[in-house]
Amino acid sequence: xxxxxxxxxxxxxxxxxxxxxxxxxxxxxxxxxxxxxxxxxxxxxxxxxxxxxxxxxxxxxxxxxxxxxxxxxxxxxxxxxxxxxxxxxxxxxxxxxxxxxxxxxxxxxxxxxxxxxxxxxxxxxxxxxxxxxxxxxxxxxxxxxxxxxxxxxxxxxxxxxxxxxxxxxxxxxxxxxxxxxxxxxxxxxxxxxxxxxxxxxxxxxxxxxxxxxxxxxxxxxxxxxxxxxxxxxxxxxxxxxxxxxxxxxxxxxxxxxxxxxxxxxxxxxxxxxxxxxxxxxxxxxxxxxxxxxxxxxxxxxx
Amino acid sequence: xxxxxxxxxxxxxxxxxxxxxxxxxxxxxxxxxxxxxxxxxxxxxxxxxxxxxxxxxxxxxxxxxxxxxxxxxxxxxxxxxxxxxxxxxxxxxxxxxxxxxxxxxxxxxxxxxxxxxxxxxxxxxxxxxxxxxxxxxxxxxxxxxxxxxxxxxxxxxxxxxxxxxxxxxxxxxxxxxxxxxxxxxxxxxxxxxxxxxxxxxxxxxxxxxxxxxxxxxxxxxxxxxxxxxxxxxxxxxxxxxxxxxxxxxxxxxxxxxxxxxxxxxxxxxxxxxxxxxxxxxxxxxxxxx
Numbered sequence: 248x249x250x251x252x253x254x255x256x257x258x259x260x261x262x263x264x265x266x267x268x269x270x271x272x273x274x275x276x277x278x279x280x281x282x283x284x285x286x287x288x289x290x291x292x293x294x295x296x297x298x299x300x301x302x303x304x305x306x307x308x309x310x311x312x313x314x315x316x317x318x319x320x321x322x323x324x325x326x327x328x329x330x331x332x333x334x335x336x337x338x339x340x341x342x343x344x345x346x347x348x349x350x351x352x353x354x355x356x357x358x359x360x361x362x363x364x365x366x367x368x369x370x371x372x373x374x375x376x377x378x379x380x381x382x383x384x385x386x387x388x389x390x391x392x393x394x395x396x397x398x399x400x401x402x403x404x405x406x407x408x409x410x411x412x413x414x415x416x417x418x419x420x421x422x423x424x425x426x427x428x429x430x431x432x433x434x435x436x437x438x439x440x441x442x443x444x445x446x447x448x449x450x451x452x453x454x455x456x457x458x459x460x461x462x463x464x465x466x467x468x469x470x471x472x473x474x475x476x477x478x479x480x481x482x483x484x485x486x487x488x489x490x491x492x493x494x495x496x497x498x499x500x501x502x503x504x505x506x507x508x509x510x511x512x513x514x515x516x517x518x519x520x521x522x523x524x525x526x527x528x529x530x531x532x533x534x535x536x537x538x539x540x541x542x543x544x545x546x547x548x549x
Numbered sequence: 550x551x552x553x554x555x556x557x558x559x560x561x562x563x564x565x566x567x568x569x570x571x572x573x574x575x576x577x578x579x580x581x582x583x584x585x586x587x588x589x590x591x592x593x594x595x596x597x598x599x600x601x602x603x604x605x606x607x608x609x610x611x612x613x614x615x616x617x618x619x620x621x622x623x624x625x626x627x628x629x630x631x632x633x634x635x636x637x638x639x640x641x642x643x644x645x646x647x648x649x650x651x652x653x654x655x656x657x658x659x660x661x662x663x664x665x666x667x668x669x670x671x672x673x674x675x676x677x678x679x680x681x682x683x684x685x686x687x688x689x690x691x692x693x694x695x696x697x698x699x700x701x702x703x704x705x706x707x708x709x710x711x712x713x714x715x716x717x718x719x720x721x722x723x724x725x726x727x728x729x730x731x732x733x734x735x736x737x738x739x740x741x742x743x744x745x746x747x748x749x750x751x752x753x754x755x756x757x758x759x760x761x762x763x764x765x766x767x768x769x770x771x772x773x774x775x776x777x778x779x780x781x782x783x784x785x786x787x788x789x790x791x792x793x794x795x796x797x798x799x800x801x802x803x804x805x806x807x808x809x810x811x812x813x814x815x816x817x818x819x820x821x822x823x824x825x826x827x828x829x830x831x832x833x834x835x836x837x838x
Contacts, residue, residue, distance in 0.1 A: 266741055267664035274655030274710065275670065277647075281711035282677050285685030285692065292688060300691045345583060348576050351557050355580075360828045362584040365591070368820040368827070370770035372791055373812045377594045380806060385606060389593060392609050425587060429828055436556045443558055453569055456558045482683055485773065489795050503683060510687045511777070520687045528684055535679050 286528075289521040297518035310522035314509075320523075322497045323505045326412065327481060330501060333413050334480040338420040339473060343465070345424060346431035347457065360432070363425030371422065375489045378418045379405070405491055408498035415486050415499060427472060434468045435461060474538040478531055502527050591813075598807040605803040624807040628800070630787065636779075637769060637786040637815075643706035644768035645761050651710030652760065653753075656719025657745050661731060671720070677713040683773065690777045700782040705775055709768060715760045722756035723749065762823050766816055787812050 293310050295302040314320055349359045366374070381389045384403030391401040404410050438461060446456050484503035487493050493500035493508075502523060510520035563569045597605060599613035599620055608614075625631065658664065659671050682689070698704045726749065734748050750757070772788035779785050780793070791812050794800040800808065820827065 263662075263741070264664040267658055267662035267667075270662065270741060270745070271655050271658035271664075271667075271670070274651045274658075274716070277651055277707055277711035278655070278674070278677070278713075278716075280692065281689060281708050282680075282682060282685070282713065283673070285682075285688040286680060288688035288692070289685050300694055347558075348579050348583070351559050351573070351576050352580055353557075353573075357828075359580050359584065361824055362587045364824075364828050365817075365820060366587055368766060368816045369591075369813050370772075370788055370791075370816060372770070372772050372788055372795070373809045376791065376795055376805060376809050377590055380597065380802070381590060381593075386609055387606050389611070392611060395609065421586070421590070425583075438556070440556055440560075443560060447560055447563070453559055453563060453572065461558055478679060484683060489792075506687070510690075517687050517691065524684050524687065528680065531679065531684075 289524045289528075292518055293521040293525045295518050297516065299515060300517070302518075306518075310518045311526070314519050314522045314526075319497055319500060319505060323500045323502045326498070326500055327483070327502045329412050330416065330483050331477055331480050333416040334419070334476060335473075337413070337416050338424060338480075339476060341420060342424045342427035342472075343431055343469065345428035346435055347461070349428065350432050350435050360429060363428055365425070366422045367426035369422065372485065372489065374422050375418065375486055378421075379490050382414055406495045408495050411487075411491055411495065411499040415483070415490060416480075418490075419480070419483070419486060427476075430472065431465060431468065434465045438464045470538075470542060474535070477534060481527065481531060481534075594806055594809055594813075597803075598810045600803055600806075602801045602803045605806065620803075621807055621810070624804045625811065628790070628804065628808065630790070630808070630811050632783075633785055633787045633790045634811075636784050637788070640702050640705055640775070640786050641765055641768040643702055644709035645764045647706045647708075647710035648712060648715055648760055648764035649757055651707075652712055652715040653719050653750075653757070654745070655716050656723055657749060659716070660720040660723030661726070661728075661749065662741060674713050674716050678717065682708075686773060686777070690774070693778060699778055700784060701778070702784065704778055705768075705771075708774060709764055712764075715764070718756060718760055719753075722753060726752055758823075758826055762819065762826060765819060769815055 292302065294305060294307060296304050296306045296309070345363060349356060349363065352359060382404040383389075383391070384401065384406065385391070386395070386401045388401070388404075390404065395401065404414055442460050443456050446460060451459070482503050483501045484507060487499040487501055488504050488507065491499045493504055506520045506523035506527070509516045509523060559569060559573065564573070593611060596611060596613055599616050600608065601620065604614060655674075659667055659674070693699060693704045730748060730752075731744060734744050739747065770788060772786075772792045775786055776789050776792050779789055785793070791808055794805055794808060
């Protein structure tokens with residue numbers, strides 16, 4: 248080996264490395280400014296007394312204590328878990344069912360897929376406002392009109408503390424289920440059709456093929472989508488904010504909404520808002536850790 | 550993606566059995582119900598847009614009394630939506646450009662160049678995927694204010710250049726490109742940026758179009774950060790206006806429904822232009838992501 252050329256090559260390699268990092272630099276700076284730094288900043292801010300955008304003084308865990316000792320925190324925490332519960336009950340199985348149904352159609356599959364995906368393209372805010380008219384308690388509310396035809400008297404849905412969270416989840420499911428179904432469809436189309444053929448020859452009914460071939464094949468995908476669903480529903484915020492303002496009587500108040508209220512609801516208490524954000528982050532990290540613990544054998548990254 | 554053989558649990562010969570045929574009828578019926586549920590609210594809001602306030606709050610009919618497009622025109626002019634549309638288009642255009650350039654270059658670094666130490670960044674990006682930005686919206690807004698970037702599109706545009714999901718989509722696509730092409734052009738003496746713009750980008754039209762469609766839709770629908778940055782100013786987008794209407798209730802219910810329709814028109818047009826990419830490509834992308 249010629250020492251000189253190795254050194255030259257190494258210097259060339261270092262130069263390449265530096266150039267590569269320079270190419271990534273703009274993206275890295277933006278990730279730092281918009282994602283990473285704010286995450287650390289919210290941890291730091293949660294430990295400070297704040298006035299407007301200034302950090303006044305370090306106060307340890309006082310923000311956390313003050314936030315958690317209020318009644319609305321416990322209410323928001325329970326509500327957020329209630330959201331998650333209803334979201335799994337209503338929104339987890341439905342996309343699998345839709346994917347199964349659409350996947351079996353022999354004609355018009357493209358049309359069904361398009362119809363299923365369309366709600367997902369609509370702006371979330373517009374969807375919420377649209378559905379607020381739908382569930383309106385007036386006699387001109389769409390649901391009241393429809394149920395009125397069946398002889399059901401007009402009802403006020405969004406002021407019923409027992410219905411309000413399920414209704415918000417129904418709306419979120421209406422928007423998202425079709426798009427999730429298409430992901431399942433892609434997973435199901437990867438199943439080798441010969442498996443079904445072979446099972447059929449062995450006398451397996453259609454239903455048995457679904458239970459013993461199709462469902463096991465999408466189990467891992469379902470696990471991934473499950474955790475993504477939990478993470479996303481845990482951050483539910485603008486839906487109750489716009490639809491019910493958290494009401495009736497905080498019955499639909501979510502944790503992230505509580506954070507928004509502390510920060511932008513008039514009091515501009517960024518320190519307390521950050522404390523709520525940190526609590527949500529910790530819960531999400533715990534859930535992700537539990538998920539990756541159970542999923543550790545099937546990591547497809549690195 | 551496409552199999553020459555039919556997929557699906559129900560096979561050709563199953564259809565000879567009357568019970569399977571009946572079951573297939575049920576499947577079609579349920580799919581029909583799904584279509585109605587997916588489309589009815591959309592049809593309804595357009596119908597509701599034709600009603601005036603009195604009719605909207607008191608009528609118990611789904612159909613409006615008349616289909617006078619003038620109701621939409623009046624609201625459009627009264628609320629000055631044209632200006633918000635223009636703002637939204639400017640906001641979306643800059644966001645898409647940033648989404649493609651910055652995430653694309655970062656993805657190029659992590660997926661192809663892989664300089665020493667890139668693994669740490671890749672892990673950080675993966676982790677950020679699980680920590681969506683709403684959680685740190687408070688300090689982010691403070692940073693933007695401190696830099697004096699309030700009431701400007703710039704922070705909104707740049708925020709789309711920092712999207713972990715888009716970066717990962719790019720990385721996955723770039724990793725699937727044949728490395729021989731890139732190696733050959735490196736030997737030919739192309740610089741890294743030249744390789745990106747002359748070789749990698751032209752091969753990456755599918756992923757660029759997917760990211761562009763996602764970014765257009767996300768930037769159009771976005772309203773939380775835009776509201777904080779643009780509120781009260783002249784640059785408010787359609788969604789910011791709609792959010793202000795909904796929180797301050799300064800607009801009548803009927804005009805509100807027409808504003809909802811206005812806010813949905815561009816995404817619906819986008820959807821029908823790119824239906825095929827959205828329901829096929831983006832899904833095969835989503836399954837890996």
